[in-house]
Amino acid sequence: MTDARQALLEFRDLHKDYGTTMAVDDVSLAIDRGAFVALVGASGSGKSTLLKAVNRLVEPSSGAVLFDGEDVENLPLAALRRRIGYVFQSIGLFPHMSVAENIAIGPRLVGERLPEARITELLELVDLDPAMAPRMPDELSGGQRQRVGVARALASEPQLLLMDEPFGALDPVTRDALGERVRALHAKLGLTTVMVTHDMAEALLLAERVLVMDEGRIVADETPHALLDGAGGDIAQALVAVPRGQADRLAELAR
Amino acid sequence: MNGIWTTLLGLGDKLAAHVLLSASAIALGIAVALPLAIWASRSEAVARTTLGFASLVQTIPALALLALFFPILLSLRAVFGEGLPTLGFLPALLALALYALLPILRNAVTAQANLDPGVIKAADGVGMSFWQRLRLVEAPLAAPYVMAGIRTAAVWTIGAATLSTTIGQPSLGDPIFAGLQTQNWVLVLAGCIASAGLALIADALLGTIEHGLKTRQRVLTFGGLGAVALGILAALAVQFAGRSEDRIVIGAKGFSEQYILARLIGQRLEDAGYAVGYRDGLGSAVAHRAVSTGAIDILVDYTGTIWTNQMERSDNPSRDAMLADIIDWESRTSGTHVLGRLGFENAYGLAMPRARAQAEGLTSIGDLAAKAQGMTIGGDPEFFERPEWIAVRDAYGLRFAARRNFSPTFMYNALRAGEADVIGAYTSDGRIAADDLVILDDPQGAFPNYDAIVLLAPEAGEDERLLEVLHPLVGAIDVDAMREANFSVDRESDKLSFEEAARRLAERAGL
Ligand SMILES: Nc1ncnc2c1ncn2[C@@H]1O[C@H](COP(=O)(O)OP(=O)(O)O)[C@@H](O)[C@H]1O
Ligand SMILES: [Mg+2]
Numbered sequence: 001m002t003d004a005r006q007a008l009l010e011f012r013d014l015h016k017d018y019g020t021t022m023a024v025d026d027v028s029l030a031i032d033r034g035a036f037v038a039l040v041g042a043s044g045s046g047k048s049t050l051l052k053a054v055n056r057l058v059e060p061s062s063g064a065v066l067f068d069g070e071d072v073e074n075l076p077l078a079a080l081r082r083r084i085g086y087v088f089q090s091i092g093l094f095p096h097m098s099v100a101e102n103i104a105i106g107p108r109l110v111g112e113r114l115p116e117a118r119i120t121e122l123l124e125l126v127d128l129d130p131a132m133a134p135r136m137p138d139e140l141s142g143g144q145r146q147r148v149g150v151a152r153a154l155a156s157e158p159q160l161l162l163m164d165e166p167f168g169a170l171d172p173v174t175r176d177a178l179g180e181r182v183r184a185l186h187a188k189l190g191l192t193t194v195m196v197t198h199d200m201a202e203a204l205l206l207a208e209r210v211l212v213m214d215e216g217r218i219v220a221d222e223t224p225h226a227l228l229d230g231a232g233g234d235i236a237q238a239l240v241a242v243p244r245g246q247a248d249r250l251a252e253l254a255r
Numbered sequence: 256m257n258g259i260w261t262t263l264l265g266l267g268d269k270l271a272a273h274v275l276l277s278a279s280a281i282a283l284g285i286a287v288a289l290p291l292a293i294w295a296s297r298s299e300a301v302a303r304t305t306l307g308f309a310s311l312v313q314t315i316p317a318l319a320l321l322a323l324f325f326p327i328l329l330s331l332r333a334v335f336g337e338g339l340p341t342l343g344f345l346p347a348l349l350a351l352a353l354y355a356l357l358p359i360l361r362n363a364v365t366a367q368a369n370l371d372p373g374v375i376k377a378a379d380g381v382g383m384s385f386w387q388r389l390r391l392v393e394a395p396l397a398a399p400y401v402m403a404g405i406r407t408a409a410v411w412t413i414g415a416a417t418l419s420t421t422i423g424q425p426s427l428g429d430p431i432f433a434g435l436q437t438q439n440w441v442l443v444l445a446g447c448i449a450s451a452g453l454a455l456i457a458d459a460l461l462g463t464i465e466h467g468l469k470t471r472q473r474v475l476t477f478g479g480l481g482a483v484a485l486g487i488l489a490a491l492a493v494q495f496a497g498r499s500e501d502r503i504v505i506g507a508k509g510f511s512e513q514y515i516l517a518r519l520i521g522q523r524l525e526d527a528g529y530a531v532g533y534r535d536g537l538g539s540a541v542a543h544r545a546v547s548t549g550a551i552d553i554l555v556d557y558t559g560t561i562w563t564n565q566m567e568r569s570d571n572p573s574r575d576a577m578l579a580d581i582i583d584w585e586s587r588t589s590g591t592h593v594l595g596r597l598g599f600e601n602a603y604g605l606a607m608p609r610a611r612a613q614a615e616g617l618t619s620i621g622d623l624a625a626k627a628q629g630m631t632i633g634g635d636p637e638f639f640e641r642p643e644w645i646a647v648r649d650a651y652g653l654r655f656a657a658r659r660n661f662s663p664t665f666m667y668n669a670l671r672a673g674e675a676d677v678i679g680a681y682t683s684d685g686r687i688a689a690d691d692l693v694i695l696d697d698p699q700g701a702f703p704n705y706d707a708i709v710l711l712a713p714e715a716g717e718d719e720r721l722l723e724v725l726h727p728l729v730g731a732i733d734v735d736a737m738r739e740a741n742f743s744v745d746r747e748s749d750k751l752s753f754e755e756a757a758r759r760l761a762e763r764a765g766l
Contacts, residue, residue, distance in 0.1 A: 057379055081382030092377025096395045096471065105391075106381050152381070 007066075008033040008160060008192045009054065014063035016049050016216075023049040024060070025216030031194065036186050038203030039196045040239060041213035047196040050213070051162050054194075055084045067160070082106060085153030085191075089165035091145050093137040099123075099148050100133040106156040114155060122151040127181055143174035150182060154189070161186070163195040167202070179206055201243035204228070212236040262430065262445035270449055271493035272425040277413045277457075278487050280348050284355030284408055289401070292363030293389065302364055309357035317415040320350045321422050325541065342541060342550040343534075347419035347426075354415055355408035362404025366397035395468075402465035409461055413454040417446065420536045423506070423545050427453070432536035433753070437511050437744050438664045456486075502530040503715070506551035509536040510663055511744050511753075512601060512683060512737060516555045516707075518757035520725070523766065527724045539637065540564065543710075547589035552715040553725075557601055559703035561585075563642045574704045585710070592716025594709035595729035599683055599737045602705040603643055604694035605632075606680035608670065612693050619696035623677065624651045631657040633666050633675030643702055644679065650701035664745065683707075683734055685742020707732075731764045739763070 007030035016024040023046045031037055039047050052058035053065050056072055065072045072080055093102050103122055104114035120130040126147040137145055146166060153161060163182070167175040183206050186193045197203050203210045204224040212220035212235060220232030227240050295302035312320070324346035332339050339345075370393060378388040417428030427450040434442030460479050467475025505521050507513040514535060521531040534551050543565055546554040558577050562568050566584055578596070585591040605620055617623055623630075632655045638644055639658060647653065655677075661669050667686045669675045680687060682694055682705075709728060715721060740760040743751040751759070 055380065055382075057376070078382050078384070081380070086380040088373060088377055088380060090371075090373025090376065092373045092380065094374060094377070094392055095371075096392075109382055109384075109387055 006033055007031060008035075008068055009194070010066040011050070011053075012064045012066065014050070014053060014065065015061045016046075016053065016058060017061050022046075022216045024053070027063075027216075027218055029211070029218060029221070031192065033192055034190060035209055036183065036193045036207050037195070037209045037211060038207035039194060039211045039213060040198065040200055040203045043198060045213045046216040047198075047213055048164055051164055051194065051196055054160075054162060055081050055086060078110060082110065082156045083158050083160065085156070085158035085161045087146075087149050087153045087161070087163040087166045089168045091142075091149045091169070093145055093148055093152075095137050097137075098133065099135050099137070099140070102137065102148055103152045103155050105152065118155075122155060123148075125154065125185060126151045127177075141174075143170050143178060146170060146178060147181075150178075150185075154185070159192060161191045161193045163193065165196055165198065168197075175202075182206075200239040201246075204240070204243065210236075212239060258441040259445050259448070262441055263449060266427065266430060266445060266449050267493055269425055269427050269429050269446075270453065271490040273413070273416055273427045273450065273453065274486060274490035275494060276344065276347055276351065276419060276424060276426060277409070277416045277453075278490075280351035280412050280416070281355050281405065281409055283348065283352035284359055284412075285405060287352065288356050288359035288363060288404075292360055292367065292401075295360075295364050296367035296393075302368075305360060306357075306364060309360050312353050313357050317350070317354060318418050318421065320354065321347060321418055322538070322541075324350050325422065325544070340550065341548060342423040342545050344424050346422055347416070347424040351412050351416055351419070355412045358407035358411065359401065359404040362407075363397060363401045366400035367393060369400075370396055399465050399469040402461065402468055406458060406461040406465060409457045410454045413450060413457060417450050421509075421538050422541055423534045423537055423550060425534065429535050432509055433514060435662060436509050436514070436536075436664060437750070438747065439744070439750055457483075460486075502532050503553065503721070504532045504534055504551045506534045506537050506542050506545055506554040508539055508542045510681075511741050512681075513555060514753040515740050515744065515756045515760060516597070517553075518753045519761050519766075520553055520555075520709075520728070522754070522757055522761065523728070524721075524724060529721075529724075546710045546712050547585070547591045549712040549714055552712045554710045555597065555707055556710050557705040557707055559602065559643065559705040562703055563646075567642075569642065569646065571700055571703050574706060577704055578706065578708070581708075590713035590716070592711040592713070592722075594711055594722065594725055597707040597709060597728060598730045598732045599707055599734040600705050601681050601683035601707055601737070603638070603641075603647075603702050604680055604682050604697070605647075605677050606670075606687060606692040606694050607677045609691045609693045611676070612695070617695065618693075619698055620647065620651045620653070620701075621698060623695055624653050627653050627655045627677075630655055630676035631659060631674070632677045632679070633659045633661050633669050634679035635663045635666060636660045638679040647697070647701040650699050683737045683741060685738040685740070685745055688738055689742050689746065707737075727766060731766055732760065733764075736760060736763050 009031040011027045011029045014024055014027045027050060039050070041047050049058055053060050054067065054072065056077060067075065067080065094105070097105070100119050103119055107114045119133055123130045123132060128144060128147050128151070132140070132144070137148070140148065167178055170178065179202060185191070195207065204227065207224065210222055210224055210227055211218055212232060214235050220236035222232045222236065226232065227236060230237065291305050295305050325341050328339055328341040328346055374392060378392045383391065416426050417431055419426050420428030420432050427446050429446070430442040431446035434440060434446065460482050463475050464479035467473065467479060503524055505517045507517040517533055517535070521533065524531050534545065537545060539560065542554055543556060543561065545551045558581055561581050562577055572580070582593045585593055605623065607617070612618070615626060617626070639660070659669070659675060666675070666678045667690055670678050671690060680692070680694065687694065709725065740756045743756045743759070744753060
């Protein structure tokens, strides 16, 4: 389906076990340059482990991850992580650093200073008032913090954006707005994005390709449209059934 | 109150020594605890082992921990050579640093364990190396907690440092121990006020730094650090301004007679142009080792004490034979020089109120043995451990109903209050005459002779001029003069200072 030559990210026979638990079980997969991919699955299905193997927060038991055609094992760690923006579910802002310092941390690690104008630009990209730059994280709301988290991930101008349940802790309104914003940024900055979520509705609405994971394996790889048409197998369909059921009940109520 | 003020003002160099000792111990504690904490944060087993060890150290009484470093350092001389000090600053530093370890280590480990795992994950995710993560994230987030641990350690260390007096390190414990010995509450209070005040100041300054770190107010952090640094610098200035290299250090064990005689010798040396320092409140065994290793230069000791405790002899020869043997033994084993007898004896004896002794018809220890089953004997904590007591007990078959430990001063109060019937007393004690006590005869000669003698450290013993200045002391002080001097500092009112008592004693002895 995908041509390996234009893939930005490729997993080859990837395994990761923790003792007897197979967190990732033989995953082979290619993700195209410019794609917005959602990775869906129940809790414990191996989504985070798969994502972390990309920027080597997790070392695979066997197999390989290729980034832009090169085995990540062979890339210098700092350089690799600079080319990948990572957004965490826990947000993970450094509580003792201001918003500006948090955003500038990536370049700082390699001895560069991020210009103030660039910080302003990044804050504007994520719909935040640039006047927030000197604030401390504990003076921000949850949504504002995660926006800073996204700005931080974009600071080093990465090619690849990895997001691990980025909106999980946010209220539905904020969540929706931020999802849309990220989708727009993805297009505007020409990113390749992989977003982990356990929420099939979010995946269907934002992504152009949905991967379903179960017990370490990829059990479905479909477009949102195909999934809504009943493709992808039982596990995927069980996940699709949830938002569909909700939508039906809402439509019922509205009548 | 006036007395306390003047005493406090006279504590400058003790305070300086106390500050330097405490600061060094805390600094060493930090230097050991922080790397251990970092290691512990990477390994559960290390965390358990180090915290377990530090907690174990805490259960050892500070006094015992200080004393333990003497034999440890002595055995380390095999590695580091004879120059390794076994008394004074080094053992005090090591013991206190060990003591300071726990609160710093515990807080540092807890701080690391409680760091938000999301923040740590983010640190790795943005590409931080091990050291970047430590420097940019873990250290600043843990700093306020670590500072709180340092603060606790500082308060403990400043308190425990008063005990270092007993191993020959000057500190604010000097006035406390001297005062306890003689019921001179002004001295005790002055020492306590000074060390508590120091602890409070340290706590406030370190608290300011902690608050500055927590709220990220650099002014507070650096202001606090600056004040601490200034305090340490001032202490250094006091310590090293008053220090002259060829100072003669006179040791004193922890009782009145020793303090007075040390001052008497010191005043005599000062008159002859020497610079003089004192190491007060030394334990008996520590004091002898201190003079034989040159940690102090001069000590007044007692023949019977050396005979039974250092030479471990149990026979009981004549006075002259014993002294001759001691002179020979000292020069053979360490090169310590025996100047000669001061002229009086401070023997152990069993004392009781004269009226009671007469009423019960007791004149000797033999008479006492028949009635001991119904009596309580009091003694200082050392007394019942001493071979002399064991020899007397066995020679006369003494079986008391109970025995109680008192500090030497409280012993006499206990006798007066009827809490003890007999006490193990010192024959040169002024309170024997003042309280109208009798010393029971020792017809079997079970207590050895306790002539006061002057010992000089090996190097000091070769200083001809020093020997010449000290020589007139030999045979100059009789037991009545010593008792009067002792009583003048021990009595409950009108106490003389040690210096004043020493001056009067010298005058009476025609020195
Ligand atoms: N560091 C680890 N040690 C042991 N087991 C782990 C570790 N990380 C993840 N796992 C296990 O691997 C499986 C997949 O975890 P994860 O990738 O976090 O799932 P998901 O993100 O889909 O919830 C789970 O069974 C989890 O318990
Ligand atoms: Mg996960």
